[in-house]
Amino acid sequence: MKLLPTFCFMCITVFRSKQECSNLPEDLDGVWTSTNLETITISSSAKTLSMTKTFHSSLTGSYFDCIFNSGTQYVFKMNETVPILSGTLQVYPYGCFDFRQAGTYSYYFYLNSAEEITLGDSRFKAVLSGSVDTITSLTDICDTSTVDTAEFYTMIKSGYVSEAISAVQCPGPILCSFKYTYTDQTGTYCESVNTSTIMIKSDQNYGEIVVNNAGCTTKEPFYSAGGQVGCIANVYKSSTDTYYTSYYNRDTSLSTTSYQFTCVVSTRVTLISYT
Structure with a gap:
């Protein structure tokens, strides 16, 4: 009997492992007002993020798809290109968002990428x-070493301002009533004015600060004409015992000298007297 040769073949294909965006928290769903990206809209089911802030004058908005995630970090890729260097090159902006829930209806987040000069020094790659x-x-876009603890951004869910404020406690150093002086690049104001006070509104679960500047109307602390601002996010840096707090201005309309958000750095100062 004549034996026929037998051949065995094995075909091995090697692919580079690629991460995917597995999920977005449902708590992120909805429309948000942010400190730096204007209005943000997030869909956890579609895994998309859009913002009214634009990267180029030819765009009417910026639309992103989530492509990777790990822990609290999510990488979003813009779904169209942006011209840079006078239109000689086309790039896709990528953002590494590190979302942290501050309260029921407020988040703070980091953009964990180096500043990009071709995108207006924003932290998008x-x-x-x-x-x-x-x-x-994810590591192709994210680099936490370039971002300081204090460099965070805040967003508050549209339509839930009161709920967001009542869910976040103001930092310890501010939980008192104070007389204040106001110092900026032009000088110092409101010295020795007993009616210039900052206090916590007790029925707001330490979430709202009330400023009384009736005796010194030259300056408006927290840039609020109405004097009511709410704590919506706190970040504590233990190495310096410092609180970084985002405050939301509750004025119904903003003047040219007012801002919707302010960031305040606070720390305790211990005074020791000797007799």
């Missing part, structure tokens, strides 16, 4: 349109 295939993992 610019990837050439022909190089997107090289972005295969």
Whole structure:
């Protein structure tokens, strides 16, 4: 009997492992007012994020798809290119969002990428349109070493201002009533004015600060004409015993000298007297 040769073949294909965006928290769903990206809209089911802030004058908004996530970090890729260097190159902006829930209806977040000069020094990574295939993992975009603890942004859910404020406690150093002086680059104001006070509104679960500047109307603390601002996010830096707090201005309309959000740095000072 004649034996026929037998051949065995094995075909092995090796692929580079690629991460994916597995989920977005449902708590992020909805429309948010932010400190730096204007109005943000997030869909956890579609895994998308959009903002009214634009990266170029030719755009009417900025729309992103979630492509990677790990822990609290989410990488979003803009779904269209942006021209840079006078239109000679096209890039896709990528953002590494690190979301932290501050309260029921407020979040603070970091943008964990180096500042990008071609995108207005924003913390979004610019990837050439022909190089997107090289972005295969979260670490290709995210770099937490470039961002300080204090450099966070805040967003509050639209329609839930009161609920957001009542859910966040103001930091310890501010939980008192104070007389204040106001110092800026032009000088110091409201000295020796007993009616210039800052106090916590006790029925707001330490969430709202009330400023009385009736005796010194030259300046408006927290840039609030009405004098009511709410704590919506706190970040504590233990190495310096410092609180970084985002406050929301409750004025119904903003003047040219007012701001919707302010960030306040506070710390305790211990006074020791000797006799």
